[in-house]
Each structure stands twice: as C-alpha cells, then as structure tokens.
Amino acid sequence: MATAQESSPIDVKRPRPRVLIIGGGFGGIYAARRLRGADVDVTLLDRGTSHVFQPLLYQCATGLLSEGEISSPLRHLLRGHGNVHVALGEARSIDPDAKVLTASRFDGSDFDLPYDYLIVAAGMRQAYHGHDEYIQWAPGMKTVDDALAIRRKLISAFEMAESLPTAKERRPWLTFAVAGGGPTGVEMAGQIRELATHSLAHEFQAIDPSEARVLLFHGGDRVLQSFDRRLSAGAQRTLDKVGVETHLGVHVTDVCETGIETTSGDQAGIKKFYETRTVLWTAGVEAVPFAAVLADALGVTQTHGGRITVEPDLTVPGHPDIWVIGDLMSLKDLPGVAEVAMQSGKHVGGCIARMVPGGSPDRRPFKYRDFGSAAYIARRQALLQAGPIRISGFAGWVAWGVIHIAFLAGYRNRFGTLLNWAATLATGSRRERAITYGDPESARQPYADPSPES
Ligand SMILES: Cc1cc2nc3c(=O)[nH]c(=O)nc-3n(C[C@H](O)[C@H](O)[C@H](O)COP(=O)(O)OP(=O)(O)OC[C@H]3O[C@@H](n4cnc5c(N)ncnc54)[C@H](O)[C@@H]3O)c2cc1C
Structure with a gap:
C-alpha cells in the first residue's frame, strides 16, 4: 500500500521540457529572456560567444566603435537566467524524430543536444548570388569578423597609398567601391567619406585622404528603396553633398583583386571597369547554411533567399515543436529587421512559457x-x-541615435558608444583603427559548411 508521502504529487518527478534555441542574435536573445524563470530548461546555442548588434557593424568597420562596444558576451547577458544555459557550437544536423540536434565545436568534434521544443533563430548571411569567388576581394557585413576585415582593408588602403610614389599608383588604393544601395551600403559609403574627410584628413603627409573616391553601385533606380521616395531622395542629396558618387541601375558583373566591373541597363550592357583595391559587398542576404539542413530534415522547401515559411504561430508546417x-522566417512580407526578430523571439518565448504543465505551448498567432x-x-x-511619420536631417539623426542606444545590449556598451560618438562629433577623430591580420577566409565560415546530406 502506498504511503501518503509516496502518493504525494510533489514526489512525481516530471522532467522539465527542454527548449533549445539556435542563435543568440536578436531573435534568440529575446526568446531566452522571455523564458527566464519559466518551468523549462533552456539551452541557447550559438557559433559565436557574443550577441552582435549588427546595425552598428559599419561603425566598427570604419574605426568609430570597437568590436566590444557593439557586442556582448552571451554568457554575461544571460548570467541571471538560472534556467538558461549557453552552449558554444555550430548546429550542423538534426533528427526531428528523435528530437536531437547535433552541433560541432570549434575543433570539429560533435556533441548532441536533445530537445522537446526547438526555436531556430540562426539569421542570414551575405549573399553573393552564385559568385562566392567575390568573397576574397569583397567582404560582406554580417559578422564582427566581416567588420574587422573591412576595417583592415580600409585602413591599409590609406597606408598603402601613403607609401606609393606616384598619384597613378595611389589612385586605386584611394578608390573605394560599395556594392548595394540599401541601408548598409549607404551607411558604409557615407562613413568612408567621413573617415577620409574628417578623421584622417590631417594625419598623412604624402596623400590627402579627403581625395578618396567612394563609388556606390546599386541595381535599383534609387537608394534606400525600402524607405519613402522623398526620404530616399533626401538621402541621395546628402550622399552627393558628402562626395559619394552614386551609380544607379548598375549591376556588378565581376570583382577581382584590381577592381570591379559593372554593366548598366541603360547602356545596352556596356561593361565598365573601375580600378580599386577596396570593394565592399552589401548586395543581398541569404539563409545561413543550417537552414538548408533543417529544411531537408523537416521536408519543407525554402523560399526567397532560403528562408523557411512558417505558420501564423511561427511553427514550421507539420512540426508544432519547431519554430523559426x-x-x-518567411511570414507574409515581414522585413528582415531587428524589431521583427525581437518581437518574434518574445512571442515564441511567451507561447512556451504560458504552456500549461504537461500540456502544449500556446498557439496564438x-x-x-x-x-x-x-x-x-x-x-x-x-x-x-515610422507609420505616417517621416523625419530626416538633424532630427532624424537624433531619433536614429536614441533608437540605437536604446537597443544596444548592456549599459556599459551604451555609455561607451555615447562617449565615442560625442568625442568623434567634437573632434572628428576615430580611435578604433587598430587592425589585425586574421585569415580573411575565416570571416566567411570558421566552421566547415554543413551539407544537407551530412
Ligand atoms: C550591417 C547591418 C545593419 C543592419 N541595420 C539594421 C537597422 O538599422 N535596423 C534594423 O532593424 N535592422 C538592421 N539590420 C538587420 C538586423 O540586424 C537583423 O534583422 C537581426 O539581426 C536579425 O536577428 P536574428 O536573431 O534573426 O539573426 P541574427 O541577429 O543574425 O543572429 C543569428 C545568430 O545565429 C547564429 N548562428 C547562425 N548559424 C548558426 C548555427 N548553425 N549554429 C549556431 N549558431 C548559429 C549567429 O552566430 C548569430 O548569433 C542590420 C543588419 C546588418 C547586417
């Protein structure tokens, strides 16, 4: 006969559901934070050690901010979350029937992570549209490695020019090409001119950095196409004023060590070659390699750019235990912006946290x-x-600054960034110009590319 103690519900040891989150970007972090204190055990897996504030990567690339100011260690961010553990590794394969994800460590060895619920927040990477050979000459802008690789290219280009005897030899080093006229391309182009005309202007003897040419190539008929036409026209005027040479309706057809080749639609495909030693690539994104592995294992197809279509509650069709x-994620026409990632992370975290004991997660859209x-x-x-609101110029700049500071992770980073911005505004100087000599290949893929078969 069972004693009163044996039959007590307290004694019935029910293992807590295990939630595995892949990715410690905006989506993953907000999901993990929402699950703090919930009756679940959470593991957050990322291939890097830090949450990176991608919207300010270009300021790290151009020597305004340090990599520490735009990133925060995941373990530090989640240190007060007793039920959340951080794991370093790259998701490589998944067995959805056994509910086990396999990840690899830095050294290539594998480890398994069993889960009951899986949240995939692995983000996108730079797309080269079938021309991965451009990567070696034209780094993208998605990771801290990318930002540091770009900083190395920019700073060393000015240094190379300074060391060369003739203007002809210097010219390609003082010409900078940016492919892609979206927000990142526009920000990069503007910042390079700012670096050249304000920060470096009086620091060289042989060259005048302010003579640096910045070429911005964009396939569309206006820069910043996701913005209202009037705002985009204003942005174009500002770019013209600061000296960025914008080429619209132009497609890049080749990138090599010595320059960039383009064709423009209105010149019947006539090719033009611009000699430059610095090409930066911001023209499009595609899903990270794990998305193909996941889609293959779940039997779903990938949509534009390799995104995965989700149900209104953000689960993968036919897989109520997996959210993207x-x-x-591909849902209606939602843009790939931080706010979508943060809100979707909070939403899924909330749905799992609201789960009734022994029941299933909330399924609200x-x-x-x-x-x-x-x-x-x-x-x-x-x-x-924002909605009907359109702000540009100085007021837009103040609003932009407030938003970015508000969403930067950690008070230390916020203060550091504010101080740096203030110093640069007051003096024009940029102090974060140290360059490292890392392996440029590792900027793309420190771990091996997983294949859907693996
Ligand atoms: C240069 C730049 C500027 C931007 N500017 C703005 C802006 O001004 N405003 C705005 O709203 N948005 C901006 N964005 C977009 C915004 O940063 C993204 O929408 C947001 O980061 C998406 O969040 P996410 O969590 O989906 O992915 P991410 O933030 O990209 O995070 C994905 C995480 O997954 C990890 N990961 C990837 N693959 C694996 C794997 N196989 N295993 C383990 N971990 C993995 C990565 O290391 C990364 O930490 C910008 C983006 C860039 C690149």
Missing part, C-alpha cells in the same frame, strides 16, 4: 507591431520612417 523566427526603421546617412543626417 527572426530573419530566417504572431502579431507584428511596426515601429518603423531608421538609416544613418552622414554626420548629423539620418532618416526615420
């Missing part, structure tokens, strides 16, 4: 609230578009 959130978007153009010039 953030940039990687995700509702996105659009708080608008902002883009930096040049000193004291930025845009903000």
Whole structure:
C-alpha cells in the first residue's frame, strides 16, 4: 500500500521540457529572456560567444566603435537566467524524430543536444548570388569578423597609398567601391567619406585622404528603396553633398583583386571597369547554411533567399515543436529587421512559457507591431520612417541615435558608444583603427559548411 508521502504529487518527478534555441542574435536573445524563470530548461546555442548588434557593424568597420562596444558576451547577458544555459557550437544536423540536434565545436568534434521544443533563430548571411569567388576581394557585413576585415582593408588602403610614389599608383588604393544601395551600403559609403574627410584628413603627409573616391553601385533606380521616395531622395542629396558618387541601375558583373566591373541597363550592357583595391559587398542576404539542413530534415522547401515559411504561430508546417523566427522566417512580407526578430523571439518565448504543465505551448498567432526603421546617412543626417511619420536631417539623426542606444545590449556598451560618438562629433577623430591580420577566409565560415546530406 502506498504511503501518503509516496502518493504525494510533489514526489512525481516530471522532467522539465527542454527548449533549445539556435542563435543568440536578436531573435534568440529575446526568446531566452522571455523564458527566464519559466518551468523549462533552456539551452541557447550559438557559433559565436557574443550577441552582435549588427546595425552598428559599419561603425566598427570604419574605426568609430570597437568590436566590444557593439557586442556582448552571451554568457554575461544571460548570467541571471538560472534556467538558461549557453552552449558554444555550430548546429550542423538534426533528427526531428528523435528530437536531437547535433552541433560541432570549434575543433570539429560533435556533441548532441536533445530537445522537446526547438526555436531556430540562426539569421542570414551575405549573399553573393552564385559568385562566392567575390568573397576574397569583397567582404560582406554580417559578422564582427566581416567588420574587422573591412576595417583592415580600409585602413591599409590609406597606408598603402601613403607609401606609393606616384598619384597613378595611389589612385586605386584611394578608390573605394560599395556594392548595394540599401541601408548598409549607404551607411558604409557615407562613413568612408567621413573617415577620409574628417578623421584622417590631417594625419598623412604624402596623400590627402579627403581625395578618396567612394563609388556606390546599386541595381535599383534609387537608394534606400525600402524607405519613402522623398526620404530616399533626401538621402541621395546628402550622399552627393558628402562626395559619394552614386551609380544607379548598375549591376556588378565581376570583382577581382584590381577592381570591379559593372554593366548598366541603360547602356545596352556596356561593361565598365573601375580600378580599386577596396570593394565592399552589401548586395543581398541569404539563409545561413543550417537552414538548408533543417529544411531537408523537416521536408519543407525554402523560399526567397532560403528562408523557411512558417505558420501564423511561427511553427514550421507539420512540426508544432519547431519554430523559426527572426530573419530566417518567411511570414507574409515581414522585413528582415531587428524589431521583427525581437518581437518574434518574445512571442515564441511567451507561447512556451504560458504552456500549461504537461500540456502544449500556446498557439496564438504572431502579431507584428511596426515601429518603423531608421538609416544613418552622414554626420548629423539620418532618416526615420515610422507609420505616417517621416523625419530626416538633424532630427532624424537624433531619433536614429536614441533608437540605437536604446537597443544596444548592456549599459556599459551604451555609455561607451555615447562617449565615442560625442568625442568623434567634437573632434572628428576615430580611435578604433587598430587592425589585425586574421585569415580573411575565416570571416566567411570558421566552421566547415554543413551539407544537407551530412
Ligand atoms: C550591417 C547591418 C545593419 C543592419 N541595420 C539594421 C537597422 O538599422 N535596423 C534594423 O532593424 N535592422 C538592421 N539590420 C538587420 C538586423 O540586424 C537583423 O534583422 C537581426 O539581426 C536579425 O536577428 P536574428 O536573431 O534573426 O539573426 P541574427 O541577429 O543574425 O543572429 C543569428 C545568430 O545565429 C547564429 N548562428 C547562425 N548559424 C548558426 C548555427 N548553425 N549554429 C549556431 N549558431 C548559429 C549567429 O552566430 C548569430 O548569433 C542590420 C543588419 C546588418 C547586417
């Protein structure tokens, strides 16, 4: 006969559901935070050690901010979350029937992570549209490695020019090409001119850095196409004013060590070659390699850019225990912006946290609230578009600054960034110009590319 103690429900040891989150970007972090204290055990897996604030990567690349100011260690961010554990490794394969994900460590060895619920927030990477050979000459802008690789290219280009005897030899080093006229391309182009005309202007003897040519190539008929036409026209005027040479309706057809080749639609495919030693690539994104592995294992197809279509509650069709959130999810026409990732992370975290003991997660549909978007153009010039609100110029720049500081992770990073911005505004100087000599290949893929078969 059972004693009173044996029959007590307290004694019935029910293992807590295990929630595995892949990715510690905006989506993953917000999901993990929402699950803090919930009756579940959470593991957050990322291939890097830090949460990276991608919207300010270009400021790290151009020597304004340090990599520490735009990133925060995941373990530090989640240190007060007793039920959340951080694991370092790259998700490589998944067995959805056994509910086990296999990840690899830095050294290539594997480890398994069993789960009851899986949240995939692995984001996107730079797309080269079938021309991966461009990567070696034209780094993208998605990771801290990318930002540091770009910083190395920019700073060493000025140094090379300084050391060369003739203007002809210097010219390609003082010409900078940016492919892609979206927010990142525009921000990069503006920042390079700012670096050349303000920060480096009086630091060289042989060259005048302010003579640096910055070429911005864009396939569309206007820059910042996701913004209202009037704002985009204003941005173009600012770019013209700061000296960025914009080429619209132009497609890049080749990138090599010595330059960039383009064709423009209105010149019947006539090719033009621009001699430059610095090409930066911001023209499009595609899903990270794990998305193909996941889609293959789950028997779903990938949509535009390799994104995975989700149900209104953000689960993968036919897989109520797997959610895809953030940039990687395809739901209606939601844009790949931080706000979508944060809100979708919070939503899924909330659905799992609200789960009744022994029951299943809440299945309510995700509702996105659009708080608008902002883009930096040049000193004291930025845009903000939120619903019917359109702000540009100095007011847009203040709004842009407030938003970015608000969403930067950690008080230390916020203060550091504010101080750095203030110093640069007051003096024009940029102190974060140290360069490292890392392996440029590792900027793309420190771990081996997983294949759907593996
Ligand atoms: C240069 C730049 C500027 C931007 N500017 C803005 C802006 O001004 N405003 C705005 O709203 N948005 C901006 N964005 C977009 C915004 O940063 C993204 O929408 C947001 O980061 C998406 O969040 P996410 O969580 O989906 O993915 P991410 O933030 O990309 O995080 C994905 C995480 O998954 C990890 N990961 C990937 N693959 C694996 C794997 N196989 N195993 C383990 N971990 C993995 C990565 O290391 C990363 O930490 C910008 C993006 C870039 C690149």
